[in-house]
Amino acid sequence: MSGSYYPTSWDDWETRRPEELGLDSAMVDEAIHYASDHETPFARDLARRIATSVAGKKCDDGEVLGPTRPRGGVNGLVLKDGYIVAEWGETRRVDMTFSVSKSYLSTCAGLALDDGLIRDVHDPVGLYVKEGHFDSPHNSKITWHHLLQQTNEWDGTLWDKHYSAGNTDDVLLEPKEPGTYYEYNDVRVNLTALSLLNVWRRPLPRVLKERVMDPIGASSTWRWHGYRNSWVVMDGLRVQSVSGGGHWGGG
Structure with missing residues (x-):
């Protein structure tokens, strides 16, 4: 799209206030609170969660073969026209992405x-x-x-x-x-x-x-x-x- 902004890297990613890009700050905050209040019940200890999920199966020996790491909490970005207008949680955290x-x-x-x-x-x-x-x-x-x-x-x-x-x-x-x-x-x-x-x-x-x-x-x-x-x-x-x-x- 003509005129769109594209960051050159994470460290150089520019931010804008929601109002600068036609968004309502109160509604953005409401969306963030909703996301933060509805974290998945999926366990943060993924090694235990994965082992538990496969251990009880008839067709699986239950052995975890690869590395795992605990997952982080709720985090995210709100983007508009390429700019960051809101950010919460550990957005730079490295988490498992599964499939x-x-x-x-x-x-x-x-x-x-x-x-x-x-x-x-x-x-x-x-x-x-x-x-x-x-x-x-x-x-x-x-x-x-x-x-x-x-x-x-x-x-x-x-x-x-x-x-x-x-x-x-x-x-x-x-x-x-x-x-x-x-x-x-x-x-x-x-x-x-x-x-x-x-x-x-x-x-x-x-x-x-x-x-x-x-x-x-x-x-x-x-x-x-x-x-x-x-x-x-x-x-x-x-x-x-x-x-x-x-x-x-x-x-």
Whole structure:
């Protein structure tokens, strides 16, 4: 939009009083108080919360595999025309972002397609990944499109988690024909991360940093973790395959 203000960095982000930009200060304050008074009941001790959430499941061993950190309290910004008109809480705090990692994965996939590392999203992933995860008659049908749409129905175990552990309903479902059934499943999302690592041949956080975060002027405080057991050897180097969420820590 013509005339819009864009901050060059967090430290240089300019502020304005609400009235300067046509907002009502009293209503802005009311919105902030409402947000502050309605904090999520989700526990701040995320290590305990994650462990508790998976410990009682039939299809999961309950083991947290990646790093966690306690979450902060309610915080936020109100922006108008690019300017900060209100701010409350610890807005500079680094918190876990859980399934935001899935957006990072899709970004890395899009860049791989742009660069020709993936020729066609409808190609079988087994044409690119030769580590055995797509060798079976069932898994060999899985395409990049299936992985990215979470319709892949992959059958197997990854990082000591059987695919059924990623089922949010805690139900052991027999894999269906790839491309015919949608299931939100973090084990299979982690397989997407490993598959993308195989085509990039370097850590996905580095790809994201060089191709997206640095060019847009993002902070350097973000991190993207995998699990303690998600290390692989890639072209003679030990590389961690990241996770697509914080379901078992990491992300």
